Amino acid sequence: MKRRPQKSIPEFKQTPGLLFQPEVHLRMQKGINLIVDAIRPTLGPRPRQVAVEKTPRSKSPELLDNGGLIARRIIDLKDPDENIGAMFIRGALWRLYEKVGDGTASAAVIFQSVYNQGLRYIAAGGNAMLLRRSLEEGMKVILAALDEMVTPVTSKEMLARVALSVCYDEELAKILGDIFDLIGEYGILQIQSGRGRVIEREFIEGSYWSGGLHSKDMIRDIPKQKTQFENAAILLTDLEIEETEQLVPVLRAAMQAQIQSLVIMASKLSDKVLGVLAVNQRPNKMQMVAVKTPGLRLDDQMMALEDLYVLTGGERFFKAAGDTLERVTPESFGQARKIWADMNYMGVVGGKNDPLLRREQIDRLSRGYHLAEEAEIRTKLRDRIGRLYSGAAVLWMGGMTESEINTRKELAQRSADTLRSAIYKGVVTGGGVSLLACQPALREKMGSSPDPDVQAAYRILTAALEAPFRTILANAGYTSGATLSKIEQAGRGYVFDVQTGGIVEASGSGIYDVAAVQKEAAYSAIQGAALALTIDTVIHRKKPPVVVEPD
Amino acid sequence: MNDNNLQQLSQDFVYALAAPAGFTHSQTCFAARQSGLYISEDGGSTWQSAYASLNLDSPLSTTCLALSPNYATEADLLAGVPGFIMRSEDAGKSWLAIPLPYASSRSPAVPTALAISADYSKDGILFAGTNEDGVLRSADRGRTWSAWNFGLVDFNILSLAISPSFSKDETLYAGTGSGLFCSRNGGKSWKELNLPAGYVPVLSLAISPDFERDGILLAGTETDGLFISSDRGQSWQRLGEKEIQGVINQIILSPDFPATGEVLVAHENTVLRSSDGGNTWSVLLEAEIAALAAYRTEAGDLSLLVGLVDGSVKRI
Numbered sequence: 001m002k003r004r005p006q007k008s009i010p011e012f013k014q015t016p017g018l019l020f021q022p023e024v025h026l027r028m029q030k031g032i033n034l035i036v037d038a039i040r041p042t043l044g045p046r047p048r049q050v051a052v053e054k055t056p057r058s059k060s061p062e063l064l065d066n067g068g069l070i071a072r073r074i075i076d077l078k079d080p081d082e083n084i085g086a087m088f089i090r091g092a093l094w095r096l097y098e099k100v101g102d103g104t105a106s107a108a109v110i111f112q113s114v115y116n117q118g119l120r121y122i123a124a125g126g127n128a129m130l131l132r133r134s135l136e137e138g139m140k141v142i143l144a145a146l147d148e149m150v151t152p153v154t155s156k157e158m159l160a161r162v163a164l165s166v167c168y169d170e171e172l173a174k175i176l177g178d179i180f181d182l183i184g185e186y187g188i189l190q191i192q193s194g195r196g197r198v199i200e201r202e203f204i205e206g207s208y209w210s211g212g213l214h215s216k217d218m219i220r221d222i223p224k225q226k227t228q229f230e231n232a233a234i235l236l237t238d239l240e241i242e243e244t245e246q247l248v249p250v251l252r253a254a255m256q257a258q259i260q261s262l263v264i265m266a267s268k269l270s271d272k273v274l275g276v277l278a279v280n281q282r283p284n285k286m287q288m289v290a291v292k293t294p295g296l297r298l299d300d301q302m303m304a305l306e307d308l309y310v311l312t313g314g315e316r317f318f319k320a321a322g323d324t325l326e327r328v329t330p331e332s333f334g335q336a337r338k339i340w341a342d343m344n345y346m347g348v349v350g351g352k353n354d355p356l357l358r359r360e361q362i363d364r365l366s367r368g369y370h371l372a373e374e375a376e377i378r379t380k381l382r383d384r385i386g387r388l389y390s391g392a393a394v395l396w397m398g399g400m401t402e403s404e405i406n407t408r409k410e411l412a413q414r415s416a417d418t419l420r421s422a423i424y425k426g427v428v429t430g431g432g433v434s435l436l437a438c439q440p441a442l443r444e445k446m447g448s449s450p451d452p453d454v455q456a457a458y459r460i461l462t463a464a465l466e467a468p469f470r471t472i473l474a475n476a477g478y479t480s481g482a483t484l485s486k487i488e489q490a491g492r493g494y495v496f497d498v499q500t501g502g503i504v505e506a507s508g509s510g511i512y513d514v515a516a517v518q519k520e521a522a523y524s525a526i527q528g529a530a531l532a533l534t535i536d537t538v539i540h541r542k543k544p545p546v547v548v549e550p551d
Numbered sequence: 552m553n554d555n556n557l558q559q560l561s562q563d564f565v566y567a568l569a570a571p572a573g574f575t576h577s578q579t580c581f582a583a584r585q586s587g588l589y590i591s592e593d594g595g596s597t598w599q600s601a602y603a604s605l606n607l608d609s610p611l612s613t614t615c616l617a618l619s620p621n622y623a624t625e626a627d628l629l630a631g632v633p634g635f636i637m638r639s640e641d642a643g644k645s646w647l648a649i650p651l652p653y654a655s656s657r658s659p660a661v662p663t664a665l666a667i668s669a670d671y672s673k674d675g676i677l678f679a680g681t682n683e684d685g686v687l688r689s690a691d692r693g694r695t696w697s698a699w700n701f702g703l704v705d706f707n708i709l710s711l712a713i714s715p716s717f718s719k720d721e722t723l724y725a726g727t728g729s730g731l732f733c734s735r736n737g738g739k740s741w742k743e744l745n746l747p748a749g750y751v752p753v754l755s756l757a758i759s760p761d762f763e764r765d766g767i768l769l770a771g772t773e774t775d776g777l778f779i780s781s782d783r784g785q786s787w788q789r790l791g792e793k794e795i796q797g798v799i800n801q802i803i804l805s806p807d808f809p810a811t812g813e814v815l816v817a818h819e820n821t822v823l824r825s826s827d828g829g830n831t832w833s834v835l836l837e838a839e840i841a842a843l844a845a846y847r848t849e850a851g852d853l854s855l856l857v858g859l860v861d862g863s864v865k866r867i
Contacts, residue, residue: 156736182701182740205698230656260657337653337684337706350684355705355729356750359743362704391701391740 019081019538025119028535031077031085036112038074039067039093043105044431044472045168045498060403066414067104068097084538092528096520098375101417102166103514103521106432106468110525111532113464118533121456128534134457135530141445142461142522145438150426150515156181161510162422165430166415172397172408175199176415179393185423186366186382187391191412193405194396202394206338206349207311207387209294209304213341214269217278218289226342227289229261233333234348236308237317238293238301239325240268244276249328251286257330260286263339263346265308267293267301267319291346300380307384310361311351312336349390362388382420418514425516429506432469433495434518436487439465461526472498565858566614568844571622575849579642580856581628582842582864583613588630590643595856595864601628601643613637615679617665621672629677629693631662636679638693651696652684660684666711670718678723678738680708686725688738701740705729712756716763724768724784726753731770733784744784748775755816757802765809769829771799777816779829790829803845805853813853817843822857822867836867 019027041048042065052062052073064070071093077083089111093104114135122128153159160177167173179189179201194200213219213227220227235250241264254262269277269290277290294304298320305316314334317323337350351358362385369381386392397412399405428434439462446458469487470480476498483496486503495506504511567583574580578594581601587610589598602611611632619627626642634654638647651660660681668676675692685700686708700706703725710726717723721737729750732741746753755771762768766783769790776795778787797819805813812828815835822836822843835855842858857865 154735181736182699184702184740184742187701203701205700230653231658350706352683355707355727358704359729359750389702389704 017080017540019540021536022123023081024084024535024538025122025533027079027081028085028088028532028538029116029119031079031082031087032089032112032115032532034077034082035071035074035086035089035093036108039070039105039108040471041475042067042070043109043468044475045165046476047168048475063407066097066410067108068093068101069410071097071104071108080540080544081538084535085532088532088535089528092524096524099373100421100514100517100520101414102421103517105471106435106518107521107525107528109467109471110435110464110522111529113467114460114526114529115532117460117463118529121460122533126456127453128536130453131457131460132530132534134451134454135461135526135533137454138442138445138458138461139523139526139530141441142435142438142465142526143519145441146428146434146515146519146522149428149434149437151428151512152426153422158427158510158512159419159422162427162512162514163415163419164510165512166418167411169408169411171199172412172415175201175395176412176419179203179395180416180419180423183386183391183393184389185420186369186385186389187393188383188386189392189416190394191409191416192394192396193402193409194398197398197400199398199408200396202396204347204392204394206347206390206392207307207351208345208347208392209308209387210345211292211294211304212344212346214266214290214292215274215278216343217274219342220287220289224342226340228338228340229263229287229289230338232261232263232336232339233257233259234263234265234308234312234314234336234339235317235328235333236265236305236312236314237319237323237325238265238267238298238305239317239319239323241266241273241290241325242270244273246325247273247276249325253328253330253332254286257333259333261339262286262288262333263341264288264290265293265305265346266290289341291341294346303380303384307361307387308334308348308351309353310357310388311348311353313351313353358388418517421516422512422514425514425519427512428515428518429495430511430513431495431498432466432472433487433506433511434513435465435522436469436484437492464526469496563862564860565841565862565864567616568842568856568858568864569616569618570844570846570856571618572620573623574846577623580844580846581616581618581643582858583616583630584862585612586610586862588613588616588637588643591864595866598864601630601639602637602646604645611637615662615665617667617677619671620667620669625672627671627692629665629667631665631679633661634659636662636665636689636693636696647694649693649696651679651681651687652698658683663708664711666713666723668713668717669715674718676717676737678711678713680711680725682707686711686723686734686738686741699739702743703727703732703741704743705732709752709754710756712758712768714758714762715760720763722762722783724756724758724770726756726770728752731756731784745787746770746772746778747787747789748772748778751775755799755802757804757814759804759808760806761809767809769802769804769814771802771816773798777802777818777829791823791825791832794823794832800840801843803843803853803855805845806847815843815845815853815855822855838865 047065049063071090077086156177160173163176164173295301312334315332335352336348340347365385372378397408442458442462473480497504564585570580582589588601590601591598613630615631617629628639630637635648662679664680666678679687685703685706687696689696705727707728712724714722723734723738725732731744731753734741752773757769759767768780770778777790780787801817803815805811814825817840823832824835825832839860841860844856
């Protein structure tokens with residue numbers, strides 16, 4: 001019997017390459033340190049800028065003082081082993097930035113401190129898994145201690161101080177304080193490029209959506225380029241109206257309901273229908289205009305129609321459900337004190353639906369907002385809540401150049417996100433002092449445990465909590481050691497004012513950090529570093545994909 | 552119009568009464584009625600139309616009124632009529648009709664309550680609650696009005712209460728058709744307060760004269776009685792749970808509250824009085840009450856002008 005030739009088992013080509021300890025820790029550490037060192041100069045009220053090389057679209061280098069964005073711009077390090085560490089911390093910082101909009105520089109230096117100290121402990125024979133568990137326990141102690149320090153934000157002056165701690169621009173901070181004092185946590189704030197060099201603002205009454213009039217011929221107020229109806233009715237649909245006959249049941253029902261001003265919402269109108277609507281405008285007759293259904297995607301349109309129903313009480317007619325305008329009755333129309341529209345937006349003031357429904361919808365959306373992790377979902381939910389609360393403002397950011405305007409817009413957006421968190425969760429003493437104030441709680445816990453892993457973890461955390469304070473001082477040109485002793489001597493309730501170089505009472509200083517940001521920064525830094533310490537082996541892919549967007 | 556005429560007008564509902572400081576001396580008081588605004592200069596015995604100078608063809612229903620805190624020296628009088636705030640600087644001898652937003656529309660807003668800053672002489676700030684346009688604010692003694700309703704979920708305003716130290720704390724409360732709201736920035740934006748009764752109509756509000764120190768606020772509801780807060784509306788306790796079950800149309804606190812603990816409420820068809828901050832109550836008057844106004848007698852006691860549903864006004 002002829003034996004089949006034995007198929008040779010191909011040798012597993014380990015093209016990606018493997019990396020073991022102690023190399024893993026050392027190379028990852030290098031990558032982590034590189035990222036943190038890039039972000040470190042941006043921490044504190046005297047930040048320095050990080051320049052990102054120009055792109056094909058921008059003629060000048062991009063100037064950044066935001067740790068989240070700086071981390072995002074570092075796409076790949078040349079050394080693949082170092083890159084593992086760099087991308088690990090990059091992801092952690094970006095997730096933090098997405099969630100709370102700030103705190104990335106504090107998180108970066110805490111992460112670095114925990115990681116570097118942790119490596120020394122492991123190198124001396126410590127167990128990484130036990131250390132991780134104890135670090136996470138210590139993190140809970142820190143979060144609880146921070147909770148005890150929270151002060152609610154109660155005035156526009158306080159809001160302005162919080163904004164100043166992010167943007168370091170007194171004019172912008174004051175205006176943002178005024179705006180958020182009015183629109184609150186959920187209010188809609190549009191940040192747009194201004195025409196001049198100054199910052200301007202405008203408050204908008206009621207709620208508004210993108211998607212304006214279907215045709216310029218429907219503009220009734222030529223100087224203002226808008227149409228405004230008082231005591232208006234609205235028909236809520238996402239239908240495409242092709243034939244003028246389709247409008248007949250709508251007009252019949254509107255006349256039965258004795259409607260004098262009608263806004264028809266539709267995703268598309270044929271030229272024929274547009275013509276009829278534009279022509280049929282006689283004084284003392286029912287006034288009509290048509291607006292686009294807000295939103296480009298189906299789910300955005302559904303959400304907009306749902307909120308418009310909650311505000312105005314109008315029945316919704318959906319294309320996807322097979323609805324037609326034949327079903328329209330005099331009760332189908334929503335009602336509002338005022339409906340306005342220009343070529344880009346439409347707005348409702350004083351929707352006349354049951355206010356209890358509005359509250360229920362606000363409660364439902366608020367729960368979703370506070371549970372949502374993804375920034376895009378949170379923003380959408382927040383805007384919907386803002387519309388139901390009827391608070392909106394527009395901020396025009398001026399500047400000398402387009403680049404300056406864009407930088408100021410980005411700063412304003414970041415400050416606005418921080419203010420929302422501050423209104424929701426309050427503030428703690430700033431300048432890294434609130435983290436220092438968590439040290440006694442850690443020391444107390446450390447003293448009560450005989451376990452060396454636990455003691456090591458608490459020692460690491462106690463030292464790591466000094467990292468933001470030391471970095472802020474170093475960035476401002478102060479010696480951290482001496483100042484740290486002075487702060488400790490002054491006791492709780494005092495803060496170092498980098499601007500004046502003195503130790504001042506925290507309550508009167510107006511030096512704040514947003515509690516939610518501080519807590520999230522501590523959480524993501526400690527949890528991230530603790531996890532990174534447990535990485536023992538690295539496997540490289542043959543062709544690792546370049547990840548432009550952090551995950 | 553004299554007292555005899557009033558008797559002839561059946562059901563000329565009294566929406567509001569006002570007796571300025573020094574009433575016992577001047578004997579001047581005002582009544583906002585379904586048929587218009589009336590002034591009495593003899594302590595409420597006889598009444599004349601305060602709109603006489605307007606030569607109106609038909610009654611001008613007047614739903615609320617407010618007097619300047621320094622009425623004796625500046626005689627500013629404001630009255631709410633559908634779509635307008637009527638404004639007089641000479642105790643009703645001449646008037647200016649100030650249109651509210653949507654005044655020219657088919658259904659103009661009806662002002663339901665007026666609240667005037669204690670520092671009105673300096674800041675000129677006053678507020679008008681309306682039945683469908685929320686709270687309107689004027690910072691120029693009622694000459695112009697604008698809506699600031701950020702955060703106000705219900706635009707049907709039934710009652711307003713302004714902090715006596717408004718120029719410092721900028722605090723204002725609005726009772727609506729479904730709950731109670733507070734503004735801490737001069738009526739520009741609003742936050743809902745959690746009444747234990749839930750989203751019920753809040754018909755009446757009263758704020759302590761010493762609010763800056765004691766933070767006391769009382770809220771009367773349509774269905775669930777009377778509530779008190781001692782922390783500016785953050786937490787609430789029910790008052791007079793046994794005696795007070797239904798509608799609280801008006802609440803009056805003594806100018807010496809909280810020292811005297813004297814509270815008066817218009818409850819169903821009675822005026823109830825408490826001398827211990829609302830813990831116990833006694834019936835002061837039984838009648839079909841529409842509005843109350845308090846004044847101090849020469850002896851310093853608290854007395855009342857009582858407007859009845861049939862349009863008459865009594866002094867007790």
